[in-house]
Amino acid sequence: MPEAAIVAARFDVERGTRASRVAAGLGLLLLVAAVAMPWWGERAGQRLLTEFLYTLALAQMWNLLAGYGGLLSVGQQAFVGLGGYSLVAFGLHAGIDTFLVVPLAGLVAGLVAVPTAAVVFRLRGAYFAVGTWAVAEVFRLLIANSVSLGGGSGLSVTQTVRGMPIWWRESLTLWCAAALGVGATLGVYWLLRSRHGLALTAVRDSEAAAASLGVSVRRIKWCVYIAAAVGCGMAGALIFITKLRISPDAAFSLDWTVVMFFVVVIGGIGTVEGPIVGTLVYFALREVLSDYGSRYLIALGVVAVLFMLWMPRGLWGFVAARCELRFFPVQRRLKLATETQP
Amino acid sequence: MHAWLDTLLQGLMTGGLYALFATGLALSFGVMRMINIAHGDFAILAAFLAVAVAAALELNPFAAMLLVVPAMAALGYGLQRLVLNRTLGKDILPPLLVTFGCAIVIQNLLLEVFSADTRSLDAGSLGTDSLALGGGLAVGVLPLLIMGSAVAVLAALQWLFARSAVGRAFRAASDDAETAQLMGIDNKHVYGLAMAIAMAVVAVAGIYLAIRANVSPTEGPARLIYAFEAVIIGGLGSLWGTLAGGIVLGMAQAIGLRFDPGWGILAGHLAFLAVLVLRPNGLFPRTRDA
Numbered sequence: 001m002p003e004a005a006i007v008a009a010r011f012d013v014e015r016g017t018r019a020s021r022v023a024a025g026l027g028l029l030l031l032v033a034a035v036a037m038p039w040w041g042e043r044a045g046q047r048l049l050t051e052f053l054y055t056l057a058l059a060q061m062w063n064l065l066a067g068y069g070g071l072l073s074v075g076q077q078a079f080v081g082l083g084g085y086s087l088v089a090f091g092l093h094a095g096i097d098t099f100l101v102v103p104l105a106g107l108v109a110g111l112v113a114v115p116t117a118a119v120v121f122r123l124r125g126a127y128f129a130v131g132t133w134a135v136a137e138v139f140r141l142l143i144a145n146s147v148s149l150g151g152g153s154g155l156s157v158t159q160t161v162r163g164m165p166i167w168w169r170e171s172l173t174l175w176c177a178a179a180l181g182v183g184a185t186l187g188v189y190w191l192l193r194s195r196h197g198l199a200l201t202a203v204r205d206s207e208a209a210a211a212s213l214g215v216s217v218r219r220i221k222w223c224v225y226i227a228a229a230v231g232c233g234m235a236g237a238l239i240f241i242t243k244l245r246i247s248p249d250a251a252f253s254l255d256w257t258v259v260m261f262f263v264v265v266i267g268g269i270g271t272v273e274g275p276i277v278g279t280l281v282y283f284a285l286r287e288v289l290s291d292y293g294s295r296y297l298i299a300l301g302v303v304a305v306l307f308m309l310w311m312p313r314g315l316w317g318f319v320a321a322r323c324e325l326r327f328f329p330v331q332r333r334l335k336l337a338t339e340t341q342p
Numbered sequence: 343m344h345a346w347l348d349t350l351l352q353g354l355m356t357g358g359l360y361a362l363f364a365t366g367l368a369l370s371f372g373v374m375r376m377i378n379i380a381h382g383d384f385a386i387l388a389a390f391l392a393v394a395v396a397a398a399l400e401l402n403p404f405a406a407m408l409l410v411v412p413a414m415a416a417l418g419y420g421l422q423r424l425v426l427n428r429t430l431g432k433d434i435l436p437p438l439l440v441t442f443g444c445a446i447v448i449q450n451l452l453l454e455v456f457s458a459d460t461r462s463l464d465a466g467s468l469g470t471d472s473l474a475l476g477g478g479l480a481v482g483v484l485p486l487l488i489m490g491s492a493v494a495v496l497a498a499l500q501w502l503f504a505r506s507a508v509g510r511a512f513r514a515a516s517d518d519a520e521t522a523q524l525m526g527i528d529n530k531h532v533y534g535l536a537m538a539i540a541m542a543v544v545a546v547a548g549i550y551l552a553i554r555a556n557v558s559p560t561e562g563p564a565r566l567i568y569a570f571e572a573v574i575i576g577g578l579g580s581l582w583g584t585l586a587g588g589i590v591l592g593m594a595q596a597i598g599l600r601f602d603p604g605w606g607i608l609a610g611h612l613a614f615l616a617v618l619v620l621r622p623n624g625l626f627p628r629t630r631d632a
Contacts (some may be wrong), residue, residue, distance in 0.1 A: 074379070080543070119615055122622040123574075126377035126432045130570040131618070136612055137567060141608040151507055254563060258446060265439055294450040301446035308440045309428055 014333045015193070023327035036121035039170040044303055050174045050242060052283055053181030054235045055259060059267070059275035060184035061231040062156060062260035068200050069224035070191070070207070072125070074257055075132030076082045078116070078139050079109040079229040081251035083236025088149055091160035098160045099172050102237045109233020114228050121222070133254075140252035154247025157240060176238050184231055185328075189272050191227075192330040196220065201330070204270065232256075258300075265304050268314025272328035344478055345600075351481060353596030357572075357589030358489030359554070361567055362547035364451060364572035364584040366540030367496060372579055373516045374422075374430060374587050376437040380445035381569060383562030384541060385548030390559070392549045403463040403553050411545045417535040418541025426537065427530050445562060452559035460556035463629040488550050492588070495543055496581055498604050503581070512536055564607075571614040577624025584603045586625055590617075 034053075037046050057081070065071045086105035090096040096104065116135055123131040144152040161169050190198050202210035203217050211217050240246045260281065267278020285303075289296035311318050320326060367381050378384070388410050396406040415476020421444075429436035471483040503509035514522035515532045523529055551557055551565070568591060575590050576583025591610050617624065 012595060066435065070435075072435060074442070119618055122618055126371070126438055127570075127574065127578075129379070129438055130377065130567065131574075134567050134571060134614060137564075138608065138611045138615065141604070141611070145602070145604045145608065185469075258442075261439065269435070294453045297450040298447050298454065301443045301450065305425070305440050305443035305447070308424065308436055308443065312436060 011295070017326055017329050019325050019327055020329050025330055031178065031182060031295070035175060037174060038167065043170065046170060046174055047242070049171075050177040052279060053174075053177035054238055055181075055263065055282070056275060056279045057177075057180040057184040057231060057235045058256065058260050059263040059279055060181075060188050060272075061228040061235075062257070063264045063269060063271075063275050064188050064191075064224055065228045066190075067264065067274070069207050069228075070204055071221055071225060072129045073132040073225075073228070074129045074254075075120075075134070075136035076228065076232050076240070076260060077252050077254060077256040078132070078136035079113065079232035080236035080239065080256045081136070081139060081143070081153055081248070082109045082112055083233035083238075083242040084148055084246050084251040085143055087157055087160065087237050087240050088155065092155075092157055092301050093148070098164070098241060099176060101160075101174055102234050102241075105237035106230040106234035107237060109236070110226055110230040113229035116229075117222055117225050121218070121225075136252055136254075140248045143252075144248040150246070152248060154245065154246050154250065158244045161241065161244070173238065173242055176241075180231070180238060185272065185276065187227075187231075189328050189330070192272065196223075197330060200224065262300055262304050264314075266314055268316030268320070270313070271316050271320065272330070273320070273326075274314050274316040278314065281315065347477075348479055348602050349481060349577065349596045350593055351475075352485075353593030354589055355481060355485035355489055356592030357585070358485065358492040358592075358595065359547060359550055360568055360572045360588030360591050361492040361585040362488070362495065362543060362550065362588075363569035364568030364576070364588055365492075365581070365625045366544040366547075367566075367569045368573045368576075368579070368581065368584050369499070369536055369540045369543070371573070373507070373512045373535050374426075374437075375516070376426070376434070377441070377570075378426075378540070379438060379441040379566065380448055380539075380562070381441075381540075381544060382567075383445045384414065384418075384559055385544045385565050386559060386562045387452065388545035389463075389552035389557045390442040390452055390456055390550040392552060393456075393463060396463060399515060403465045403549065407546065407549045410549065411542050414545035415538040415542040419538040421541075422534040422537035423530060427533055430533070445566075447559055449562060456559055458559065461552065462556045463549065463552045465553045484550075484554060488554070491546060491550070492585060495546070496585055499539075500581055508532075508535060531540065551591065568610065571610065574624055575614060575617045577626040580624070580626045583624060583626035590625070 030293045034049060037049060041049075058076070062076060063071070065073050065076070083105035086108045087098070087101050090104055120128055120131045120135060143149050149155075192200065194233050199210065199215040199220055200214055202213065203220055207217050236251070240251065243250075263278035263282050264275055264280050265278070267276065268274030282300075285300065286296070289299055292299075307314060313321070363382070363385060367377065369379075370376060370378050390408040391413070392403060392410045395401060395409055396403055399406075401409075425440060428438060429440050465484065468487075469484055471487065472480040473483060474480050483573065501509075503512060511522070511527045511532045512535075514527055515529050519529050522532075548557075548565075554567050572584055572587035574587070576585070577588030590613060594613035595606045595610040598612075599606030601609075
C-alpha cells in the first residue's frame with residue numbers, strides 16, 4: 001500500500017523527552033552513588049537512605065493500586081505484615097538466609113493475595129477500601145493468636161542476622177532497599193509503557209469505555225492487586241530486617257498505609273514521579289517536625305487534606321501541568337514531519 | 343445451654359450499639375454515595391467531648407449527651423458544606439482521602455489533648471443495673487437502653503425518609519443529584535443535613551460506648567470497621583438491615599469470645615467475610631449499584 005508508506009514517512013511516535021533522557025542519566029548516577037554508599041557514607045545516612053528507598057517502594061505500589069488501578073486499598077498493611085512475619089517463619093524458624101527471605105516474602109504475600117482478592121473484589125469503590133482494612137485486621141488477629149509466631153506481644157528476629165558482620169548486614173539491607181525502591185519505580189514505569197499500561201490507564205480514566213474496547217477490567221485490576229501485594233510483602237520483610245523486632249500491632253499497623261497515602265497524595269497520584277517527590281517531601285517534613293510527636297501527624301493529616309482540596313494532582317501534577325516536564329513519559333506523542341518546531 | 347443463651351443475649355444487645363455506629367455510615371453512603379473514613383473517629387471525638395463536658399460542668403453523661411450531640415451535628419453540617427461537598431463527584435477517591443486525612447488529624451488531636459489514657463463516663467448505678475428475665479438470664483439496663491435508642495433512631499429515620507419533605511429530598515438527591523437540583527432541591531444543603539444527622543447518631547453511639555466501657559483515642563478505626571461490617575452484613579441501603587447486621591456481628595463476637603478471649607473480634611470479622619463470600623449483597627439488600 002503506497003499510501004501507508006507515505007504516511008509512515010511523515011510521522012514519528014515520540015516516547016521519550018529530553019527531560020526523560022537527562023533524568024535517566026542523572027538517576028543512574030544517583031543509583032550508583034546510593035549503592036556505593038557503604039564505602040563513602042556514614043551509618044546514620046545509610047539507614048535514612050534505606051528507609052527512603054523502601055518507603056518509595058511502598059508508595060509506588062500504592063500509587064499503582066489507587067492511582068492507576070482505581071483500587072483504593074486501606075489495607076496494604078496486610079501484606080507488609082505478612083512480609084514481616086515471613087521473616088519469622090522462614091528466617092527464624094526454618095533458618096533460611098535472611099536476605100533470601102525477602103523475595104520469598106513477596107511470594108507469600110502474592111499467594112495470600114489470591115484468595116484475599118477473591119473476597120475483597122466483591123466490594124467496590126469505598127466499600128473495597130474498608131473491606132481491605134477488615135482483611136488486614138483478620139491477618140493481624142490470626143497472627144496475634146498463634147503462639148508459634150510470637151502471639152500478641154511479638155518477638156525478636158535478631159537471631160536471623162546473628163553472626164553476620166554489621167557492615168555486611170547494613171550494606172545488604174541498603175542494596176535490597178535500592179533494588180525494591182528502584183525496581184518498584186521502574187517496574188511501574190515499564191508496566192505503564194507496555195500494552196497493559198495502556199489498558200490500565202484506560203481503566204483509570206473510564207472503566208466502562210475501557211471495557212467496551214475489549215479490556216478485561218477485572219483481570220487487569222486483579223493483576224495490579226497481586227503485584228502490589230508482592231511489592232509490599234518484600235518491603236515488609238526488609239523493614240523488619242532493619243527493625244529486628246516484630247509484633248502484630250507494628251507489622252499490621254495502619255501507619256504503613258497512612259504513609260503510602262500521604263506520600264502519594266502530596267507527590268501526585270497517578271504519576272510515576274509523584275511518589276518520588278512525595279517521599280522526598282515526607283522525609284523532609286519528618287526531619288523538620290519530628291520533635292513535635294503527635295502534632296507532626298496532625299500536620300501530615302492537615303497537609304494531605306489541603307492538598308486533596310486545592311492541589312488534587314499533587315506537587316508533581318501541579319508542576320507537570322505547567323512546565324510540560326516529564327521524567328518518566330508514558331504517553332505516546334505523534335510528531336509530524338512537516339510540523340514546525342514551536 | 344443456659345450459658346449459651348446468655349452469650350447470645352449479650353451479643354444481641356451489643357448489636358444495638360453496633361447498629362447505632364452503622365446507621366450514620368449507611369446514611370452518608372445512601373444519600374451522598376460517600377464513605378466517611380473518619381466515622382469511627384468522630385464517635386470517639388464525641389465520647390471525649392462528653393467526658394470533658396461532663397467533668398467541666400459536673401453533668402451526668404446524659405446531660406452531656408444533650409450538649410455534645412447538637413454540637414457534633416453542627417460540626418457535621420459545617421464539615422460537609424465547607425469541605426466534603428467540594429470533594430464529591432464522579433471520582434470516589436477525593437472524599438475517601440480527605441476523610442482519611444481527617445481521621446489521622448482527629449486521632450492525633452485526641453492523643454495530644456487527652457493523652458493515650460482510656461476514659462469512660464460514669465452513669466452511676468445505671469451502668470451496672472440489670473433486669474432479671476427469669477430462668478437465670480439477666481440483661482443490663484444500659485444495653486437495653488442502647489438497643490431501645492437504636493430502634494428509636496431507626497424508626498425515626500424510617501419515618502423521615504418515607505414521610506417528610508427532608509426525606510424526599512434525601513431520596514431525590516441520592517437517586518439523581520442533577521434532576522433533584524432541577525426540581526429546586528439545594529443538594530449542598532441536603533448533603534449537609536444528612537451529614538448532620540449521621541454525625542448526631544454516631545455521637546450518641548460514641549457516648550454510649552464511653553458509658554459502657556473505656557474508650558481510647560485510637561479506637562476510632564476499629565469502630566469504623568465494625569460499623570462497616572454491620573452495614574455490609576445487613577445489606578447496602580437497608581436501614582433495618584444495619585440493625586440485623588449489628589446483631590449478627592455482636593453475636594458472632596460474643597460466640598467467639600466464649601471459645602477464647604482472643605477470638606471475639608476475629609469471629610466478628612470472619613462472620614463478615616463469610617457473608618461477603620456467600621451473600622455479597624448482604625442479608626437484606628436494597629440497592630444494587632454499589
